[in-house]
Amino acid sequence: MIQMKNVYKKYPNGIVALNGLNVEIEQGEFVYIVGPSGAGKSTFIKMMYREERPSSGQMFVDDIDIATLKNRKVPMLRRQIGVVFQDFKLLTKLNVYENVAFALEVIEEKPEAIKKRVMEVLDLVGLKHKAKMFPDELSGGEQQRVSIARSIVNMPKVMIADEPTGNLDPETAWDIMNLFERINKAGTTVIMATHNQHIVNTLRHRVIAIEGGLIVRDVAGGDYGYEG
Numbered sequence: 001m002i003q004m005k006n007v008y009k010k011y012p013n014g015i016v017a018l019n020g021l022n023v024e025i026e027q028g029e030f031v032y033i034v035g036p037s038g039a040g041k042s043t044f045i046k047m048m049y050r051e052e053r054p055s056s057g058q059m060f061v062d063d064i065d066i067a068t069l070k071n072r073k074v075p076m077l078r079r080q081i082g083v084v085f086q087d088f089k090l091l092t093k094l095n096v097y098e099n100v101a102f103a104l105e106v107i108e109e110k111p112e113a114i115k116k117r118v119m120e121v122l123d124l125v126g127l128k129h130k131a132k133m134f135p136d137e138l139s140g141g142e143q144q145r146v147s148i149a150r151s152i153v154n155m156p157k158v159m160i161a162d163e164p165t166g167n168l169d170p171e172t173a174w175d176i177m178n179l180f181e182r183i184n185k186a187g188t189t190v191i192m193a194t195h196n197q198h199i200v201n202t203l204r205h206r207v208i209a210i211e212g213g214l215i216v217r218d219v220a221g222g223d224y225g226y227e228g
């Protein structure tokens with residue numbers, strides 16, 4: 001599903017964020033990306049949806065070559081990937097239904113198919129009854145549920161999340177983790193950068209630790225490995 005060979009990323013300011021990453025992630029895996037602040041986790045995540053490009057090295061996401069992908073083909077890549085952020089990134093002028101439907105409207109799905117699918121995913125995240133509400137009328141946990149619904153509405157093979165529980169209280173964070181767990185059990189690959197030691201140590205999955213732009217640990221069912 002994801003292959004990285006000697007991926008190196010130097011930002012225009014000269015900072016080397018990734019210093020030769022080698023990794024393979026299979027379809028259906030659940031992977032935590034951990035490491036200290038500034039280690040390169042977000043850069044790693046951003047490469048996957050081609051927000052950033054490798055400066056050198058090879059990288060494939062679902063057989064799409066990220067290093068050489070033309071800008072006009074980026075939307076095609078992003079249709080294969082669901083992305084969830086710490087700060088939700090919902091469109092504030094659209095209601096819950098419209099935020100989720102948007103991803104399908106841009107690929108010109110038929111209106112009846114859009115309605116059916118949107119209500120299905122809102123049901124999955126427990127927000128069918130709030131379809132007409134606007135993001136600023138929802139709690140942080142509910143907003144994150146909407147952003148998860150949006151990210152899975154076109155059935156991506158992989159879900160990428162950068163610190164998705166970072167703005168949530170511990171109980172809400174667990175609700176959100178349970179959703180990721182269900183989505184993963186249905187076959188979607190989940191790759192999640194997180195600083196949440198408790199979650200990583202409790203809900204065990206593969207842990208990839210990045211430090212100074214390098215993978216320093218890669219363990220199935222591993223622990224967080226840092227004092228938090």
Ligand SMILES: Nc1ncnc2c1ncn2[C@@H]1O[C@H](COP(=O)(O)OP(=O)(O)OP(=O)(O)O)[C@@H](O)[C@H]1O
Binds near residue numbers: 036039040
């Ligand atoms: N757009 C950018 N331009 C220049 N340097 C950047 C940019 N984004 C990140 N960096 C630098 O690259 C390094 C890695 O940053 P990155 O955001 O990937 O780390 P991180 O592990 O996600 O950190 P955190 O846990 O604090 O989010 C840091 O030194 C950071 O300052």
